[in-house]
Amino acid sequence: MDVTPILNSLNDAQRQAVTAPSEPALVIAGAGSGKTRVLVHRAAWLIEVEGVSPQGLLAVTFTNKAAAEMRSRIETLLKLPVQHLWIGTFHGLAHRMLRRHWQEADLPQNFQIIDSDDQLRLIKRLFKSLEIDESSWTPKEIQWFINGQKDEGLRPEHINDEGDPHRQQQISLYKSYEDICQRAGLVDFAELLLRAHEILRDNIELLGLYRRRFQHLLVDEFQDTNAIQYAWLRLLVGDNGVPFVVGDDDQSIYQWRGARVEHIHRFQKDFPGTQVIKLEQNYRSTRTILNAANAVIDNNSSRMDKHLWTESAAGETIKVYSAYNESDEANFIVGRLRDWIAQGNARADSAILYRSNAQSRILEEALINARIPYKIYGGLRFFERAEIKDALAYLRLVSNREDDSSFERVVNKPTRGIGARTVEIIRSYARVNACSMWRAAEAITSDGVNGRIANSVNPFMSLIERMARETNSLELHDKVDHVIHLSMLIEFFKKEKGEKGEIRIENLAELVSAAKSFEPDPAEEMSQLDTFLSHAALEAGEGQADAWEDCVQLMTMHSVKGLEFPLVFMCGMEDGLFPHQRSVADPNGLEEERRLCYFGITRAMQSLYITHAEQRRLHGKDNFSQPSRFISEIPDEYIEEIRPRIRNAQPMQSSTSTQQRMSIDDAGSDVGIRLGQRVRHKKFGDGIILNCEGQGAHTRVEVNFELTSDTKWLVLSYANLDLM
Ligand code: ATP
Numbered sequence: 001m002d003v004t005p006i007l008n009s010l011n012d013a014q015r016q017a018v019t020a021p022s023e024p025a026l027v028i029a030g031a032g033s034g035k036t037r038v039l040v041h042r043a044a045w046l047i048e049v050e051g052v053s054p055q056g057l058l059a060v061t062f063t064n065k066a067a068a069e070m071r072s073r074i075e076t077l078l079k080l081p082v083q084h085l086w087i088g089t090f091h092g093l094a095h096r097m098l099r100r101h102w103q104e105a106d107l108p109q110n111f112q113i114i115d116s117d118d119q120l121r122l123i124k125r126l127f128k129s130l131e132i133d134e135s136s137w138t139p140k141e142i143q144w145f146i147n148g149q150k151d152e153g154l155r156p157e158h159i160n161d162e163g164d165p166h167r168q169q170q171i172s173l174y175k176s177y178e179d180i181c182q183r184a185g186l187v188d189f190a191e192l193l194l195r196a197h198e199i200l201r202d203n204i205e206l207l208g209l210y211r212r213r214f215q216h217l218l219v220d221e222f223q224d225t226n227a228i229q230y231a232w233l234r235l236l237v238g239d240n241g242v243p244f245v246v247g248d249d250d251q252s253i254y255q256w257r258g259a260r261v262e263h264i265h266r267f268q269k270d271f272p273g274t275q276v277i278k279l280e281q282n283y284r285s286t287r288t289i290l291n292a293a294n295a296v297i298d299n300n301s302s303r304m305d306k307h308l309w310t311e312s313a314a315g316e317t318i319k320v321y322s323a324y325n326e327s328d329e330a331n332f333i334v335g336r337l338r339d340w341i342a343q344g345n346a347r348a349d350s351a352i353l354y355r356s357n358a359q360s361r362i363l364e365e366a367l368i369n370a371r372i373p374y375k376i377y378g379g380l381r382f383f384e385r386a387e388i389k390d391a392l393a394y395l396r397l398v399s400n401r402e403d404d405s406s407f408e409r410v411v412n413k414p415t416r417g418i419g420a421r422t423v424e425i426i427r428s429y430a431r432v433n434a435c436s437m438w439r440a441a442e443a444i445t446s447d448g449v450n451g452r453i454a455n456s457v458n459p460f461m462s463l464i465e466r467m468a469r470e471t472n473s474l475e476l477h478d479k480v481d482h483v484i485h486l487s488m489l490i491e492f493f494k495k496e497k498g499e500k501g502e503i504r505i506e507n508l509a510e511l512v513s514a515a516k517s518f519e520p521d522p523a524e525e526m527s528q529l530d531t532f533l534s535h536a537a538l539e540a541g542e543g544q545a546d547a548w549e550d551c552v553q554l555m556t557m558h559s560v561k562g563l564e565f566p567l568v569f570m571c572g573m574e575d576g577l578f579p580h581q582r583s584v585a586d587p588n589g590l591e592e593e594r595r596l597c598y599f600g601i602t603r604a605m606q607s608l609y610i611t612h613a614e615q616r617r618l619h620g621k622d623n624f625s626q627p628s629r630f631i632s633e634i635p636d637e638y639i640e641e642i643r644p645r646i647r648n649a650q651p652m653q654s655s656t657s658t659q660q661r662m663s664i665d666d667a668g669s670d671v672g673i674r675l676g677q678r679v680r681h682k683k684f685g686d687g688i689i690l691n692c693e694g695q696g697a698h699t700r701v702e703v704n705f706e707l708t709s710d711t712k713w714l715v716l717s718y719a720n721l722d723l724m
């Protein structure tokens with residue numbers, strides 16, 4: 001048999017892995033060393049050479065996209081289609097199993113999957129029916145608790161309450177939630193995994209069936225499996241199955257979501273005689289990029305011993321751009337992208353990576369202005385995010401009470417006791433009388449008959465009226481800020497535990513930033529608020545390239561798993577942002593952030609740009625940060641620093657009085673004001689000049705005052721600043 005097509009594009013170590021005997025194997029290797037490639041070739045090898053039926057293989061990858069990619073690569077290698085191959089994500093495969101064995105799983109045949117929002121809504125209804133006070137318990141906490149227990153494989157009856165009444169109540173809520181789901185035939189994400197595990201564990205026949213079927217089990221990104229996924233896998237492997245897993249301890253970036261890098265060690269204990277194969281040659285990146293990544297990850301203490309090298313040429317240096325602020329950073333990136341595209345490169349070969357979702361807005365705007373199509377990978381564009389739409393819906397109602405979809409969206413968000421029935425009554429009144437829901441609600445609540453409806457709906461209507469009244473004369477960004485504040489959305493999202501709620505709150509603050517820097521077209525005759533709202537609507541609806549269009553890829557560092565790009569930008573590399581503020585004080589957290597950085601760097605094949613901003617307005621606040629400590633962990637020889645262009649700074653040419661004042665006080669300097677210059681204001685105290693615009697009598701400076709941490713724009717000729 002001719003095995004060359006399968007083996008000839010592999011190095012020795014990879015070939016050893018692909019052709020390994022049918023025994024448990026663990027391929028542990030650094031980024032870009034061909035782990036995924038090995039997995040694909042292993043599957044082809046097993047089918048083509050070992051004669052394993054495609055039905056006898058189970059392959060788990062991290063995303064559906066990766067699974068589709070893997071299937072097509074295997075088909076290319078084998079030159080034939082492989083139906084019947086079980087390949088997918090853990091959730092996808094568990095779901096397939098439950099669909100096939102709904103009876104064994106004790107589910108109705110048409111069971112429904114609920115996503116995390118549905119799940120939360122369900123828990124809220126449960127709270128209401130049990131009359132649980134949301135101020136002592138939040139539905140979000142219970143959701144977190146339930147999913148956490150399920151991820152550990154625990155049902156309510158398995159959890160030790162430790163005699164703690166608090167815990168007893170959590171457990172009993174978990175139980176009630178479970179009863180509701182069971183009655184309604186609903187399955188949440190964590191339940192998919194848990195139940196798929198249970199039907200095998202509790203059903204010897206079924207287990208036997210699958211064990212006989214799957215002789216080989218292949219797993220990619222093994223370092224990020226959680227407890228229940230590992231348990232499911234172990235059950236399936238049994239005594240005769242052959243697990244073949246590939247992973248990289250240095251790329252474990254989901255520990256905050258329950259992933260256990262310890263599984264790499266546990267695997268070797270659970271499967272004695274495991275063959276451990278290391279791949280050490282990196283094929284993805286230039287030597288410069290690889291060495292830089294190695295140098296960064298070397299600062300972590302708890303690592304497995306791995307050495308990654310490459311035959312590639314040194315390639316370009318890594319460019320570090322120190323931007324003045326976030327817009328400057330975005331413009332710089334867009335400028336480089338333009339050059340790159342002009343040279344005939346595909347846009348899809350470039351990626352912009354950021355730590356936090358909220359960073360994307362400025363980048364998106366710069367890309368839209370430059371008419372460069374882009375796509376946000378694995379996430380929503382800024383103005384499409386639920387929390388942003390919620391806030392915008394309030395603003396829309398403030399501007400136009402007739403906006404029914406906004407009315408529907410926020411009438412009971414945050415929850416204010418307006419039930420689905422009430423909304424239905426309003427809706428049908430509006431329908432019958434051909435008026436807006438707002439008018440319908442006014443009519444229904446004012447006729448004195450529907451006291452109950454009035455009690456629940458009136459507070460909402462007065463809230464909107466109050467928003468309109470109180471923000472009438474405010475500046476756009478203050479308007480946005482005040483409406484968000486009155487809406488109680490922040491309090492609402494605070495109850496969402498974990499990262500998600502925090503991200504939503506950050507995004508809301510970012511909306512205020514967006515309003516602050518929004519510059520309406522002077523030709524526009526609408527009010528500023530309306531111009532802003534239509535800008536948001538257009539941004540949400542358009543500009544997003546279709547999936548097949550060649551476009552720049554934007555994504556968070558977390559969602560770039562397994563991917564590679566010739567050109568990569570890592571932006572917002574500032575201490576506090578990356579590493580994230582939360583992780584800085586905690587050594588484990590810092591190590592996870594460093595792995596994420598290693599992970600980001602190793603996505604780049606040829607060109608890597610690292611950017612940071614001295615000043616960044618994020619989440620509605622101005623931050624002044626140091627460049628990320630991770631940048632200084634890259635040896636100087638690999639880096640080329642690109643100095644910032646401070647376009648706004650103008651030498652002082654302003655009114656004589658200020659000029660004199662400057663030259664008296666600023667002895668020795670004839671360039672006038674400098675960015676970063678310390679100044680004193682009679683009323684606001686000491687501060688630092690951040691920005692300077694305009695000329696002559698119109699020169700304005702932006703000053704950050706220490707006392708209030710507030711930033712103000714001042715006209716230089718009136719401000720009477722003392723230079724210090
Ligand atoms: P990650 O850790 O990021 O998941 P990985 O270890 O899975 O990376 P792959 O994505 O499989 O690495 O491979 C990285 C790149 O190197 C791919 O473009 C792949 O085609 C290429 N590559 C891997 N092995 C070889 C080889 N022997 N010859 C040529 N190219 C190779």
Ligand code: MG
Nearest residue numbers: 035036037562
């Ligand atoms: Mg991979």
